[in-house]
Amino acid sequence: MAAENPAPTTLDVGALADLLDGRWAELRRHARDISTEPEMVSIPGQPMAEHRERVLASLQRLADAGEVQRAFPTALGGEDNPGGNIAGFEELIVADPSVQIKAGVQWGLFGSAVLHLGTEHHHTTFLPGIMSLAVPGAFAMTETGHGSDVASIATTATFDPETQEFEIHTPYRAAWKDYIGNAAVHGTAAVVFAQLVTNGVNHGVHAFYVPLRDTSQDKVDGAHPMLPGVTSEDDGHKGGLNGIDNGRLAFDHVRIPRTNLLDRYGSVAEDGSYTSPIASPGRRFFTMLSTLVQGRVSLDGASAVVSKMALAIAWRYAEERRQFTGADPEAETVLADYGTHRRRLLPLLARTYAVQLLHNDLLERFHGVFAGEHDSDEDRQDLETLAAAAKPLSTWHALETLQTAREACGGQGFLAENRLVGLRADMDVYATFEGDNTVLLQLVGKRLLTDYGRSTAKMDVAGQARWVAERAGDMALHRTPLRRASQSIRDWGSRARSAEELRDPAMQRELLEDRVETMIEEIALRLRPTLKGTPAERAAAFDANQAELVEAARAHGELLQWESFTAALEAVTEPATRRVMVWLRDLFALTTIEKNLAWYLVNGRLSAQRARTVTSYVERLLLRLRPHALELIEAFGYGPEHLRAAIATGAEAQRQEDARAHVRRERATGTAPVLEKHLADTRDGASGPKVAQPV
Amino acid sequence: MAAENPAPTTLDVGALADLLDGRWAELRRHARDISTEPEMVSIPGQPMAEHRERVLASLQRLADAGEVQRAFPTALGGEDNPGGNIAGFEELIVADPSVQIKAGVQWGLFGSAVLHLGTEHHHTTFLPGIMSLAVPGAFAMTETGHGSDVASIATTATFDPETQEFEIHTPYRAAWKDYIGNAAVHGTAAVVFAQLVTNGVNHGVHAFYVPLRDTSQDKVDGAHPMLPGVTSEDDGHKGGLNGIDNGRLAFDHVRIPRTNLLDRYGSVAEDGSYTSPIASPGRRFFTMLSTLVQGRVSLDGASAVVSKMALAIAWRYAEERRQFTGADPEAETVLADYGTHRRRLLPLLARTYAVQLLHNDLLERFHGVFAGEHDSDEDRQDLETLAAAAKPLSTWHALETLQTAREACGGQGFLAENRLVGLRADMDVYATFEGDNTVLLQLVGKRLLTDYGRSTAKMDVAGQARWVAERAGDMALHRTPLRRASQSIRDWGSRARSAEELRDPAMQRELLEDRVETMIEEIALRLRPTLKGTPAERAAAFDANQAELVEAARAHGELLQWESFTAALEAVTEPATRRVMVWLRDLFALTTIEKNLAWYLVNGRLSAQRARTVTSYVERLLLRLRPHALELIEAFGYGPEHLRAAIATGAEAQRQEDARAHVRRERATGTAPVLEKHLADTRDGASGPKVAQPV
Incomplete structure (x- = not known):
């Protein structure tokens, strides 16, 4: 080990930090620092009611300082900067995930719905109050009976031409809006999604601006009284995010003006006639929903932030904490020098880089669409698929x-003072809200199947990956043409001659890409015979392939992560730093391949002998990276003031120094007791008594 | 799918329940029912201070009713029934994991230490107060600076012959006792582990009974004042188990009588001379620690209980909840009919059976040792290894x-009212306390290596598995002789001719057992050349193999689970039930093999073609088991009163019935609006307008 573990080269941490923090690094770092302010940060064990009020105050502080309005129109005091806005927003999780998500409810969901689904009237009427937090609001889409299947929500908005009003109505218990942030206490208005009915025709899901509470009356228990016909019910305690007042909402024939329909994609005239710029109800629905992709984009980025924080806390402790003696009988071994510890944490470090670097590409793409630079239908669809692939992987990661x-x-990890348990509790729901992870991966899988179906002459399922890669333009590895799986099988035999070849990015890329393509091709071939069957037959065939389709989508996401990581290496110019970053990318690639090693073996892509070299090369990379891990983590830019974890402050190192000082004093004064087992050694003629080594 | 999914046969649920609940089924069910009482159950969001007092009251209720004293001597009001005591104790987690763990601290750790490490004087003096909870106490072993490495704790107990006292002392900050239940508020005494020093010699870690708080003075903030020289510090909020007052303890030259040394394994005479029935300090240390194995045993069982509860909640919901339409365009599909849902939950159901059935064997063995039926040194070592293998797998499971x-x-899963998040938060620490899971698996791995080293003519690393299997005595599969790996490789070629053979238990056993044996053999061969090297060389070699050793230990644990599951099948006599249980065992075996498929391929144990049949057979088993899943879960014996989860009460089914009734009314009255897309169909000449299908 010692031979593999030379004194660490100093890396160009600043350059890595710039790479990770990306295009809006300044906004990111600014938000990270705001997130250390006392009025922003979480307080372990704070009772729910107090936590909710504290988080509302944190939001007011952000609103007052103009920190959260960058995505809104310049004309209304914003900056028309959707990408920069999200970059900063993501870092608020450093303060308290409840602050981030409540801000997301207010400005990312409620405000964005008014911005993107409304028109001039709604912008000028509603946005100022939303931006200033004068009107805290809810985004009332999900119903108790329908989560991921938004098209099937049952709340209705029926137009009454006599009064020029819509009547919002909840027909039964399963149609109550549920899990709605700001619904239980703070929200005074909501964007409510409902089936728009006019002249006896249901035109599908539309969004309506609906007042909820009577702000002319004083608050009772922190909330203004409900308006007539509106009922709210508290969702109560949750697994985390208890600083947000999630609740349920029901509407009993609640009337709102016709003009409260957010009518960018569908409007109702005074006579009740319906018009829309998009003829197909299906396409209209998906276009409306697509404006809300920023929720997924920002959860992807927030997950990267939290992963970086977790590693910063655990690795700092691993470098200081000692347990059991090993190579050196005079000193206990630091955790970071244990094989199991490296194996547990360093592959996650590599994947965290991959998650962040893919996120940076996703965010650039999001900005391109929403700043209007590249916002064709195809751009929007690609953005959605990319977000649907990235968010599940990063939130689970x-x-x-x-x-x-x-x-x-x-045990330190279980104490609230070290933050890991609190962050985990809060992050839990990221896996199922803003699109259930499994459902999102199915969407990605279906898109891959569609793309496969469209391209007959040539497999073309890695379109997303290519988009990312094309940005790297001149990368030689990209000129490698795609190959059919059957060719690939022949090729691996000759190409994969040695472990060295696993370091070849072209080889890594082909292994990762080939897996996606082959899985999708196999599923498509299995589904093809059933395409003309009954609905039941088609459903059964799809069901039988569903788990594998999700796996293929996951493999696609991992390919995208690899592409972003590899493309980003181009920007790393300092040689030592670049070498370490290549090892880190290799570790990401090889542990990803190792995770799916059975697939490569079953499908003849790797021989048994080559497969063994995957694991041995991983072990070698772990040893090489170990001395650089702390610098790779320093590049994340999270200091003790951001982490707020007692074990990430050097406290453990200080405790150990105190212990060593005690032992030195005992030795100097000859007051240390003799160990019984060393007495026995002496009797047996072994070397003389030794002093106790408590540390 | 329909063809594979016939109307479910009714299983013999009662017989399965008896099998799962095991030898002490009555005590188990009694404790399960006590755990539904209002004064016992958890209250989501209860503030920490109130939670701590409520849990103390729950313990008093248990003590007053004589529910928790069964392990103690009959002479003192106990029942000398260690196995039955643990069986009941495990079910307390149904009420609130904090109740279980605080009861474990009081009677399983504090009380057990006095019982097993003390002698007559300590039993008669201290146990009555411990059993009645008149003396709430702490088990002060772990220090901030030393968790798993108990031998290195730095607290000292130095004998002073002049006063006939031990002086308990904390020499520096890292030596504070930490994470100690009952230390922050309720504990008035503790068993403190410290290095026993007398006449200038350190005789290693011993246990001492030490008063902590002055019960003659009134409580302040729920706690009696500390005695002179004793300092307590609150560990504060934790990731879970906040009903327990964990804290830190420091001792500044605190004096206790000589007779407070718990002296079963080592005593100090009035003149300060030390004697012990065990000559070797190392063996003495491990003997003392081995008396505390019940903590690991009971966490293993509690993990099985919680896994059963989680599946009962999630599967009940999966059988009722509908989302998206599939085969039937008139009704949404229940979650249980989705391929991904089966894939996610049913393998966990199979493994939960395996965990419970191995636990039952572990508990029998524990009882054998602690009831004095089989308590040789070898029995105790085997029990420890078995517990060290079972606990990591079950807690992670x-x-x-x-x-x-x-x-x-x-979203329902994230609400506290559905219990999953609260249970998960509480269970989190089970993975690292009472022996860190990774450290325990290393111990198992080392034992396997030792056993391998001892047996030269024949591989014999599966001794534990054999113990379990021997209980099944007449099982034909056990007559299959063990084979060398090299033979096995040849054999698989001919034996594994078809998927059918994967159903052969002898085949499953060989695949699972061969993996453990081969991994251990490979590690042993790699370590052998370094055995005569320097300490640093040996440490480096061990370090390089550490991750794989942990994997081998895990594989050993899975083999043990499979053995227990297979042995238990003998007791299932009703043919339909037996058939389903065989499928469930097969699902456990095949998903375990599938998880490690790469290993079987790399090592030539399965061909690529055979490997494919593993996954396809798993898929077939999932379809076969799906109609029986609810009955398999009913056998767990957890009704709505135990689960206390809103979604496990039929509420979702009621909501859906209400929704369907609404649709029926709309159809009957002709008030349902026409869908826009169906209007378009009509214009195109397709079939006439249809009513909306909101559910």
Whole structure:
């Protein structure tokens, strides 16, 4: 080990930080620092009611300082900067995930719905109050009976030409709006999604601006009284995010003016006639929903932030904490020098880089669409598919990283003062809200199947990956043409001659890409015979392939992460830093391949001998990276003031120094007792008594 | 799918319940029912201080009713029934994991230490107060600076012959006792582990009974004042188990009588001379620690309980909840009929059976040792190894099951009222306390290596598995002789001719057992050349193999689970039930093999073609088991009164019936609006308008 573990080269941490923080690095760092202010940060164990009020105050502080309005129109005091806005927003999780998500409810969902689904009248009437937080609001889409299947919500908005009003109505219990942030206490208005009915025709889901509470009356228990016909019910305690007042809403024939329909994609005239710029009800629905993609984009970025924080906490502790003696009988071994510890944490470090770098590409793409630079239908669809692939991987990755970090810190990891458990509790729901992860991966899988179906002459399922890669333009690896799976099988035999070849990015890319393509091709071939069957037959065939389709989508996401990581290496110019970053990218690639090694073996892409070299090369990379891990983590830019974890402050190192000082004093004064087992050694003629080594 | 999914046969649920609840089924069910009482159950969001007092009251209720004293001597009001005591104790987690763990601190750790490490004087003096809860106490072993490495704790107990006292002392900050239940508020005494020093010699870690708080003075903030020299510090909020007052303790030259040394394994005479029935300090240390194995045993059982509860909640919801339309355009599909949902939950159901059935064997073995029926040194060592293998697998399994269940329930899963998030938060620390899971698996791995080293003519690393299997005595599969890996490789070629053979238990056993044996053999061969090297060389070699050793230990644990599951099948006599249980065992075996498929391929144990049949057979088993899943879960014996989850009460089914009734009314009255897309169909000449299908 010692031979593999030379004194660490100093990396260009600043350059890595710039790479990770991306195009809006300044806004990101500014938000990160705001998130250390006392009025912003979480307080472990704070009772729910107080936590909710504290988080509302944090939002007011952000609104007052103009920190959260960058996505809104310049004319209304914003900056028309959707990408920069999200970059800053993501870092608010450093303060308290409840602050981030409540801000997301107010400005990312409620405000964005008015911005993107409304028109001039709504912007000028409603946005100022939303931007200033004068009107805290709810985004009332999900119903108790319908989560991911938004098209099937049952709340109705029926137009009454006599009064020029819509009547918002909840027909039964399953149609109550549920899990709605700001619904239980603070929200005084909501964007409500409902089936628009006029002249006896249901035109599908539309959004309506609906007042909820009577702000002319004083608050009772923190909330203004409900308006007539509106009922609210508290969702109560949750697994996390208890600073947000999630609740349920029901509407009993509640009337709102005709003009409260957010009518960018569908409007109702005074006579009740319906018009829309999009003829197909299906396409109209998906266009409306697509304006809300920023929720997924920002959860992806927030997951990267939290993963970085978790590693910063756990690795700092791993570098200081000692347990059991090993190579050196005079000193206990630091956790970071244990094989199991490296194996648990360093692959997560590599994947965290991959998650952040893919996120940066996703965010650039989001900005391109929403700043109007590239916003064709195809751009929007690609953005949605990219977000649907990135968000499940990153949110699950954050949960895995937090849990592994918490276990790696033992009992310390379980204490609230070290933050890992609190962050994990809050992040839990990221896996199922703003699109259930499994459902999102199915969407990605279906898109891959569609793309496969469209391209007959040539497989073309990696379109997303290509988009990312094309940005790197001149990368030689990209000139490698795609190959059919059948060719690939022949090729691996000759190409994969040695472990060295696993370091070849072209080889890594082909292994990752080939897996996606082959899985999709196999599923498509299995589904094809049933395409002309009955609905039941088609459903059964799809069901039988559903789990594998999700796996293919996951593999696609991992390919995208690899592409972003590889493209980003171009920007790393300092040689030592670049070498370490290549190792880190290799570790990401090889652990991803190792995770799916059975697939490569079953499908003849790797021989058994080559497969063994995957694991041995991973082990070698772990040893090489270990001395650089702390610098790779320093590049994240989270200091003790951001982490607020007692074990990430050097406290453990200080405790150990105190212990060593005690032992030195005992030795100097000859007051240390003799160990019984060393007495026995002496009797047996072994070397003389030794002093106790408590540390 | 329909063809594979016939009307379910009714299983013999009662017989399955008896099998699962095991030898002490009555005590188990009694404790389960006590755990529904209002004064016992958790209250989501209860502030920490109130939670701590409520849990103390729950313990008093248990003590007053004589529910928790069964392990103690009959002479003192106990029942000398260690196994039955643990069986009941495990079910307390149904009420509130904090109740379970605080009871574990009081009677399982504090009380057990006095019982097993003390002698007559300590039993008669201290146990009555401990059993009645008149003396709430702490088990002060772990220090901030030393968790798993108990031998290195730095607290000292130095004998002073002049006063016939031990002086308990904390020499520096890292030596503070930490994470100690009952230390922050309620504990008035503690068993403190410290290095026993007398006549200038350190005789290693011993246990001492030490008063902490002055019960003659009134409580302040719920706690009696500290005695002179004793300092307590609150660990504050934790990731879960906040009903327990964990804290830190420091001792500044605190004096206790000589007779407060718990002296079963080592005593100090009035002149300060030390004697012990065990000559070797190392063996003495491990003997003392081995008396505390019940903590690990009971966490294993509690993890099984929680896994069963999580599946009962999630599967009930999966059978009722509908989302998206599939085969039937008139009705949405229940979650349980989705391929991804089956894939996520049913393998966990199979593994939960395996966890419970191995636990039952572990508990029998524990009882054998502690009731004095089989308590040789070898019995105790085997018990420890078995517990060290079982506890990591079951605690991680519980966390995985809770998380998968929570995600499978979407937003509902995140609400505290559905319990999954609260249970998960509480269970988190089970992975690292009472022996860190990774450290325990290393111990198992080392034992396997030792056993391998001892047996030269024949591989014999599956001794534990054999113990379990021998209980099944007449099982034909056990007559299959063990084979060398090299033979096995040749054999698989001919034996594994078809998927059918994967159903052969002898085949399953060989695949699972061969993996453990081969991994251990490979590690042993790699370590052998370094055995005569320097300490640093040996440490480096061990470090390089550490991650794989942990994997081998995990594989060993899975083999044990499979053995227990297979042995238990003998007791299932009703043919339909037996058939389903065989499928469930097969699902456990095949998903375990599938998880490690790469290993079987790399090592030539399965051909690529055979490997494909593993996954296809798993898919077939999932379809076969799906109609029986609810009955398999009913056998767990957890009704709505135990689960206390709103979604496990039929509420979702009622909501859906209400929704369907609404649609029927709309159809009957002709008030349903026409869907816009169906209007378009009509214009295109397709079939006439249809009513909306909101459910």
